[in-house]
Amino acid sequence: MKLPGISRRTFLQQAAWAGVGTSLLPSLAFRHHEVGSLKFGLVTYEWAKSWDLPTLIANCEKTNVLGVELRTQHQHGVEVSLTKAQREEVKKRFQDSPVTCLGYGSNFEYHSPDPAVLQENIAQTKAYIQLCHEIGATGIKVKPNYLPPEVSRSKTTAQIAESLNEVGKFAQDFGQQIRVEVHGQHTQELPVMKEIFDQVTESNVKICWNCNNEDLLPPGLTQNFDSVKKWFGDTVHVREFNSGNYPYPELFKLFTSMNYNGWILLEARTNPTDKIAALREQLELFQDLVNQATAT
Helix, strand or coil: CCCCCCCHHHHHHHHHHCCCHHHHCCCCCCCCCEECCEEEEEECCCCCCCCCHHHHHHHHHHHCCCEEEEECCCCCCCCCCCCHHHHHHHHHHHHCCCCEEEEEECCCCCCCCCHHHHHHHHHHHHHHHHHHHHCCCCEEEECCCCCCCCCCHHHHHHHHHHHHHHHHHHHHCCCCEEEEECCCCCCCCHHHHHHHHCCCCCCCEEEECCCCHHHHCCCCHHHHHHHHHHHECCEEEECCCCCCCCCHHHHHHHHHHCCCCEEEEECCCCCCCCHHHHHHHHHHHHHHHHHHHHHC
């Protein structure tokens, strides 16, 4: 029934538009689970770290969690060691599915006072930017991770910003976003992130909100959120909605009030036996949170 030369993603969309997606293809009728402009996806952190790429895509399809950030050194095996043909195969796998490959979750960081270490992180970032482009993704996640005590805070934040500007400028030629995760000792505090981004000049370098306890430090979630929201990119990291005490209802109100248009990506920390059931449960909780946020 699939027409030659038409990808599975295109075929499914056309079938749905024609009104036959659910009647003729009940197992293949997918849509992004989004409420308003928020979409729910997955980071291959704990729950998906042992899934190879075909399994990852299949499990995302099963659960209708149709966006994924590929975390480094996981079983999916999407690394710069892939040949050109292998990169094309990764791209095709996503093109032929309803699952969006958002990009790569790296551990590259730019705070080291050692010039050789810093340059290696920058060089590796650039290599993975090219990988993201060649597999059809849209960005790479990086992070600040520390403020070395032997170096002044202002010098380190300036170095991080300068590095982000360098990789951001490089990424523009490949149509990629640099997603800077709010992460690391001291650097995950929002005033530090603001200090970094006050020095960022490249428009494709963005903040990836990370739902840390430090978000709640004085002056509080709302003011910390507002201090950096103008730099938000198209991804947000969350943990399990029914674990811990992070104020997700308040956070979702903040996102919906600014008409945020992006992906809320689950970066799970627990280890449930049935990952598929757990992922479906998180999707339901996501939908409830957005509905609550938009109802008031």
